[in-house]
Amino acid sequence: xxxxxxxxxxxxxxxEAARATELQDRGRGPTRDGVAAPPRRALDRHxxxxxxxxxxxxxxxxxxxxxxxxxxxxxTDLVAAxxxxxxxxxxxxxxxxxxxxxxDDPHLCAAMGLPQGHGLLRTLVDDRRSLRVADVAxxxxxxxxxxxxxxxxxxxxxPLMVRDTLYGDxxxxxxxxxxPFDDDDEGLLTALASAAGIxxxxxxxxxxxxxxxxxxxxxMLPLLPDLAPLEAAARxxxxxxxxxxxxxxxxxxxxxxxxxxxxxxxVTGHDIEAAPLMGQIRNMLRAIAFDRGGPPGLVISRLDxxxxxxxxPPTATLVLGRIERRSAEGGRYTFSWSNxxxxxxxxxxxxxxxxxxxxxxxxxxxxxxxxxPRFSHEHPLPPGSTLLLFTDGLVExxxxxxxTGLDGLAAQAARLATAPLDDLCDAxxxxxxxxxDDDVAVFALRTPGGPGQ
Numbered sequence: 094x095x096x097x098x099x100x101x102x103x104x105x106x107x108x109e110a111a112r113a114t115e116l117q118d119r120g121r122g123p124t125r126d127g128v129a130a131p132p133r134r135a136l137d138r139h140x141x142x143x144x145x146x147x148x149x150x151x152x153x154x155x156x157x158x159x160x161x162x163x164x165x166x167x168x169t170d171l172v173a174a175x176x177x178x179x180x181x182x183x184x185x186x187x188x189x190x191x192x193x194x195x196x197d198d199p200h201l202c203a204a205m206g207l208p209q210g211h212g213l214l215r216t217l218v219d220d221r222r223s224l225r226v227a228d229v230a231x232x233x234x235x236x237x238x239x240x241x242x243x244x245x246x247x248x249x250x251x252p253l254m255v256r257d258t259l260y261g262d263x264x265x266x267x268x269x270x271x272x273p274f275d276d277d278d279e280g281l282l283t284a285l286a287s288a289a290g291i292x293x294x295x296x297x298x299x300x301x302x303x304x305x306x307x308x309x310x311x312x313m314l315p316l317l318p319d320l321a322p323l324e325a326a327a328r329x330x331x332x333x334x335x336x337x338x339x340x341x342x343x344x345x346x347x348x349x350x351x352x353x354x355x356x357x358x359x360v361t362g363h364d365i366e367a368a369p370l371m372g373q374i375r376n377m378l379r380a381i382a383f384d385r386g387g388p389p390g391l392v393i394s395r396l397d398x399x400x401x402x403x404x405x406p407p408t409a410t411l412v413l414g415r416i417e418r419r420s421a422e423g424g425r426y427t428f429s430w431s432n433x434x435x436x437x438x439x440x441x442x443x444x445x446x447x448x449x450x451x452x453x454x455x456x457x458x459x460x461x462x463x464x465x466p467r468f469s470h471e472h473p474l475p476p477g478s479t480l481l482l483f484t485d486g487l488v489e490x491x492x493x494x495x496x497t498g499l500d501g502l503a504a505q506a507a508r509l510a511t512a513p514l515d516d517l518c519d520a521x522x523x524x525x526x527x528x529x530d531d532d533v534a535v536f537a538l539r540t541p542g543g544p545g546q
Contacts, residue, residue, distance in 0.1 A: 161192045164253075164263060164289040169194050171285055172278045174265035176245060179253075181261045195266075196243065221259060223251045223283060227273045229266075249274040251283050253290040260290055317345055320353055323416065323426075324539040326514035328522045330486075331532050340371040340409065341484045341534040346379055351417065354382045357435065357482035357536055358411030361458070370407040374400070374459070378413070389413045389431035390467035393456070397463035408460035410435040412482055416474065416538070426474040426540045431467050434458035436485055439503060443477030445510045447503040476542025479517070481506060486533035487521065514539055 161179055169177035176195035180188045226232050226248040250264030263286050268274065317325050327343050340360025348354050356378060360371045374396070381395045393413055400406040414430035430438065430450070435458075437451035454468040474480060481502075488498030502521070509517045514537045521535055 160289075161190075164285075165192050165194045167289075168263055168265055168282060168285055171281050172249070172265055172274065173269045174249075174267060175269055176243065176266040177264070179261055179263050182259060221252050221254065223249070223279055224264075225249045225274055225279055247273050249279060249282060251279075251286040253286050255290040263289065318347060320345060320347065320538070322541045323353060324514055324541075325537065326518045327534070327536045328518040329532070329534045330522050341486065341532040342371050342375050343482065343534050343536040344375055344379060345536070345538075346383060348383060348386065348415075350386065353416040353538075354379075355414045355416065355480075355482065355536065355538060356382075356411055357438075357484065357534060358409050359435065359484045359532075359534075360407060360409040371409070374407060374409055374411075378411075382413070388469040389415055389429055390456075390469035393431050393433055393459060394463070394467045397459050397465075397467075400460045401463045403460075406460040408458050409433075410458045412436075412438055414438070414480075414482070416480075425476075427471055428474050428480060429469055429471045431469050432456055433467070436483065436488070436499075439481040439483075439506060440472065440474070441479040441481065441503075441506045441510050442475060443510055445507040447507050449499065449503070474540045476540055477511070479506070479510065479514070479537055479539045481521075482536040482538075483521075484532065484534045487535060 161181065165177045165179045168174070168179075174195075177193070179192045181190035181192070182188060229245055229248050245266035247268065248264060248266050250262055252262050253260045263282070265274075265282065268278075317327055325345060327345075329341065329343075340358075342356075342358050342360075344354075344356045346354050356375075358371070358374065358378075360374060377399055378392070378396050381399065382392050385392070385395060387395075393411070411433050412430055412435045413433075414428055416426060416428050418424055418426050428438075428440075428450075432451075433456045437449040440448045440450055450470070450472055452468075452470050454470075456467050457465055483502070485495075488502050489495055490498060505521065506517070509520055512520070518535050518537055522533060
């Protein structure tokens with residue numbers, strides 16, 4: 094909760110008395126002898142605390158819209174102004190957005206639109222220096238206010254600049270106590286604008302980095318091949334807060350013997366190295382599975398030995414599966430798989446039944462010890478059933494046990510047992526508009542022969 098600028102942080106006089114004391118301590122109020130008193134250290138600490146609180150407020154978020162609101166709120170709180178606004182500028186200097194505080198009617202703000210780029214506010218853009226106006230109505234550059242706009246008497250503004258780049262202009266109007274803005278107010282707002290400009294620049298760089306890394310990350314994921322008569326769909330969603338390149342991946346490939354190989358994996362780490370390592374492991378695993386074949390446990394064991402050639406082998410959890418149709422079993426599909434430290438696949442029946450495929454012999458992640466044995470398992474895939482492979486970001490939350498997330502995933506998947514796979518994946522990724530603490534990958538595969546087929 095924002096600190097009330099008229100409420101001393103550690104108790105003290107009421108607002109009117111506090112303001113009088115502050116004016117006197119600044120040297121603008123008379124003392125008992127008619128001589129201005131020197132500023133007190135306590136007052137300096139109070140102003141410094143307010144400034145630091147304001148700087149902290151604008152540095153708490155990396156998303157540009159949140160940073161903009163923090164800046165305006167901190168400015169009005171810092172100098173005790175009734176109104177505040179921040180005009181966001183394009184590279185050409187045009188106002189492209191306006192963030193306001195003090196005008197409570199959102200319809201009024203929408204009706205007024207953006208400033209037209211002339212008058213007092215334009216001088217902040219053109220001159221790139223602070224502006225203080227004691228009476229807006231009588232100022233020669235004033236062009237008045239739009240219809241229904243609150244009439245403001247005093248105005249103070251400062252530019253938001255970083256290394257000669259102008260990001261916007263920040264201005265406040267009409268102090269709560271009715272006094273004009275003074276040198277101390279201008280100094281505080283200028284100091285805030287300096288920190289705010291850096292925060293805004295960082296937020297924009299953060300969003301550009303996030304967009305670039307997400308684009309790069311998505312380009313590294315494969316396009317699913319045609320697996321007919323099996324149906325397949327997949328989704329990837331980056332972490333909600335991290336801009337780094339994660340190591341989650343999925344893959345599917347038709348093997349020379351007609352079986353379908355599927356994999357879901359997660360490379361350890363979230364830094365810039367995770368995505369390239371993911372690409373290396375994915376390509377190595379695909380080559381081993383396609384060229385050498387064999388049971389899933391044997392394929393992963395071969396991957397373990399291949400990774401041992403690295404001085405510092407990358408580690409990853411993964412599930413590698415093989416889906417084939419066996420004529421000896423009446424043409425039914427069978428899923429054979431090996432699990433290397435990953436969350437178990439979820440099998441969803443056409444009737445809404447669910448089961449996690451989690452046998453007792455659970456392998457360790459790859460890249461740790463090539464001598465540890467790997468195990469293969471088998472389970473039938475009934476007609477119309479859906480196999481879900483996913484990474485831990487889909488079910489893990491900081492504030493809940495993972496079993497809660499697994500139970501919730503199974504319950505939602507059961508309700509969508511016969512939904513189109515694209516709809517199923519979209520629903521799982523977007524369920525409850527959740528915030529993901531980690532990257533998320535989901536791969537869904539469905540056997541033919543369900544209801545209506």
